[in-house]
Amino acid sequence: GAVVSQHPSRVICKSGTSVKIECRSLDFQATTMFWYRQFPKQSLMLMATSNEGSKATYEQGVEKDKFLINHASLTLSTLTVTSAHPEDSSFYICSARDNTGGRNTIYFGEGSWLTVV
Amino acid sequence: TQLLEQSPQFLSIQEGENLTVYCNSSSVFSSLQWYRQEPGEGPVLLVTVVTGGEVKKLKRLTFQFGDARKDSSLHITAAQTGDTGLYLCAVIHTGGFKTIFGAGTRLFVKA
Numbered sequence: 395g396a397v398v399s400q401h402p403s404r405v406i407c408k409s410g411t412s413v414k415i416e417c418r419s420l421d422f423q424a425t426t427m428f429w430y431r432q433f434p435k436q437s438l439m440l441m442a443t444s445n446e447g448s449k450a451t452y453e454q455g456v457e458k459d460k461f462l463i464n465h466a467s468l469t470l471s472t473l474t475v476t477s478a479h480p481e482d483s484s485f486y487i488c489s490a491r492d493n494t495g496g497r498n499t500i501y502f503g504e505g506s507w508l509t510v511v
Numbered sequence: 512t513q514l515l516e517q518s519p520q521f522l523s524i525q526e527g528e529n530l531t532v533y534c535n536s537s538s539v540f541s542s543l544q545w546y547r548q549e550p551g552e553g554p555v556l557l558v559t560v561v562t563g564g565e566v567k568k569l570k571r572l573t574f575q576f577g578d579a580r581k582d583s584s585l586h587i588t589a590a591q592t593g594d595t596g597l598y599l600c601a602v603i604h605t606g607g608f609k610t611i612f613g614a615g616t617r618l619f620v621k622a
Contacts, residue, residue, distance in 0.1 A: 398553075426607075426608060428609055428610065435617070436614070436615075437597075437599060437612045437613065437614045437615040438554065438599070438612045439612075440609055440610070440611065443607055443609055451607070485551070487553050487554075489610065491608050493608075498608070500603070500608070500610055502553040502554050502555075502556075503553050504552055504553045505551065505552060505553045507551070
């Protein structure tokens with residue numbers, strides 16, 4: 395079964411509104427999670443690194459005020475797309491790093507489809 | 512410039528044929544991963560290669576890490592329609608543990 399879960403799996407929102415996507419690690423605590431965006435027929439592009447208890451680290455070209463990331467607990471990171479526009483429509487995927495007990499494994503979520511109309 | 516260059520970008524073959532996908536870089540990596548992704552789903556890890564020259568097999572899939580640890584290949588023998596999907600090579604950035612993906616190879620296997 396999935397060890398990283400995203401919710402919702404699909405969401406449609408109106409242009410100008412904000413939408414929140416959750417990423418949960420189910421069987422482990424994750425101090426670090428990652429958010430990716432994938433447009434149709436393209437690869438996964440890293441948006442930001444979500445750090446528990448501190449500010450997220452954004453990749454070059456990603457607007458931090460538009461894509462708000464909150465990693466308030468060791469099992470949950472959220473991505474909020476603010477003032478969404480149709481060009482924000484994409485597949486958003488998170489991953490979480492399990493570094494407990496000497497492990498260093500990355501698990502990916504199932505992805506969340508965002509459609510802005 | 513992409514850190515990882517994958518080729519070909521798209522491949523359409525008949526069931527039963529063999530194929531090879533390449534992942535190249537000018538950088539040296541301590542390890543490299545291959546993922547497979549189906550539409551609407553997250554990527555699934557297939558293999559991690561660590562040692563230069565290493566060859567790993569996963570049923571009909573053979574993965575090779577270059578001797579200099581700059582490149583890798585994925586060979587599929589007797590492709591099946593179920594092999595259709597997006598194949599991604601990736602490396603983990605040691606500084607922040609973030610996974611960086613290549614552009615991907617979209618494989619379509621026709622019956």
